[in-house]
Each structure stands twice: as structure tokens, then as C-alpha cells.
Amino acid sequence: MPKRADYISWDEYFMGVAMLSGMRSKDPNTQVGACIVSSDNKILSMGYNGFPIGCSDDDFPWEREGEALDTKYLYTTHSELNAILNYRGGSLDGATLYVSLFPCNECAKAIIQAGIKQIVYDCDKYADTASVLASKRMLTTAGVKFRKYERTGRKISLEL
Numbered sequence: 110m111p112k113r114a115d116y117i118s119w120d121e122y123f124m125g126v127a128m129l130s131g132m133r134s135k136d137p138n139t140q141v142g143a144c145i146v147s148s149d150n151k152i153l154s155m156g157y158n159g160f161p162i163g164c165s166d167d168d169f170p171w172e173r174e175g176e177a178l179d180t181k182y183l184y185t186t187h188s189e190l191n192a193i194l195n196y197r198g199g200s201l202d203g204a205t206l207y208v209s210l211f212p213c214n215e216c217a218k219a220i221i222q223a224g225i226k227q228i229v230y231d232c233d234k235y236a237d238t239a240s241v242l243a244s245k246r247m248l249t250t251a252g253v254k255f256r257k258y259e260r261t262g263r264k265i266s267l268e269l
């Protein structure tokens with residue numbers, strides 16, 4: 110009997126895990142998920158965007174606009190940083206980051222400093238912002254490769 114032919118690819122698997130992780134986010138506007146993978150295809154860590162541990166999802170603001178202190182932006186940890194910080198195994202040198210939204214400049218710094226060498230991203234909806242332009246400049250200069258995830262159109266259902 111031949112092996113199954115319709116199994117998911119590595120890219121579908123890791124981006125799928127990143128997106129599943131993003132589904133844990135409480136952010137009402139943008140849910141982001143990240144998955145860090147070793148060069149031999151082992152999942153090392155995952156993360157999603159949210160407030161730091163101990164900072165209640167119910168007490169801190171989810172607003173996008175208003176006084177800076179009353180918006181989420183000063184308080185959220187991005188999925189990529191959470192994935193880096195969640196890793197307890199040692200070095201991330203040479204790893205690949207799968208992320209559902211292109212990393213900002215602050216996460217780019219953490220990615221570079223952690224030794225992550227590739228990024229596979231899905232959405233790039235903030236491509237025109239200074240944050241993402243600065244991010245791409247740093248990543249390119251530091252030799253971190255990035256490529257857009259190629260959607261296959263395959264429906265992956267988790268209905269149980």
C-alpha cells in the first residue's frame with residue numbers, strides 16, 4: 110500500500126501551528142501567532158499576543174485609540190517576543206520563525222539577537238508603517254531572511 114499523498118507540508122504544519130496559537134489571543138482586533146522551528150524541523154516554541162503574566166485581560170485596556178496609557182499598545186507582548194521568551198531550551202541560533210503577521214521593529218531586534226535566521230510570515234498589513242520598514246531594514250542588514258508564506262488553499266479543520 111502506498112503512503113498517504115495528501116499530508117500537509119512543513120510550511121502548512123508550522124504556519125498552521127502559529128495560527129492555532131494566535132487563536133488563543135484575547136485581542137479583539139488582531140490575533141497574531143508565532144511558532145519557532147529548529148533547522149531540523151522540530152517545534153521549539155510558540156506564542157501569541159497578549160498582556161504579560163499577571164496583567165489581567167479583563168483589567169488592562171484593549172482600546173486602539175485614546176490616551177496612550179488607556180490603549181493596549183503600551184501593554185501587549187507581541188506573539189514573536191512571547192515565542193522567544195517562552196523557549197526554555199537554550200539557544201534559538203539558526204531557527205526559523207513562522208508568524209501570522211510581519212514582525213515589528215521591536216520584535217525584529219529580539220529576533221536578530223536571539224539568532225533566528227529565517228522568518229516565514231503570512232499577513233503584512235502594516236507594511237507601510239515606520240515600524241515594519243525599520244524592521245525590514247534591520248532584518249536585511251543583519252542577514253535574517255524573510256519570505257511570504259504561500260497559501261495552498263487547503264482547508265485544515267480542527268472540528269472534533
Ligand SMILES: Nc1nc(=O)n([C@H]2C[C@H](O)[C@@H](COP(=O)(O)O)O2)cc1CO
Nearest residue numbers: 138139141158185187188210211212213
Ligand atoms: N507583528 C506583530 N505581532 C503582534 O503580536 N502584534 C500584536 C500587538 C497587538 O496586540 C496587535 C495589533 O493590534 P492592531 O493595531 O492591529 O489593532 O497585534 C502586532 C504585530 C504587528 O507588528
Ligand SMILES: [Zn+2]
Nearest residue numbers: 187212213216
Ligand atoms: Zn512586535
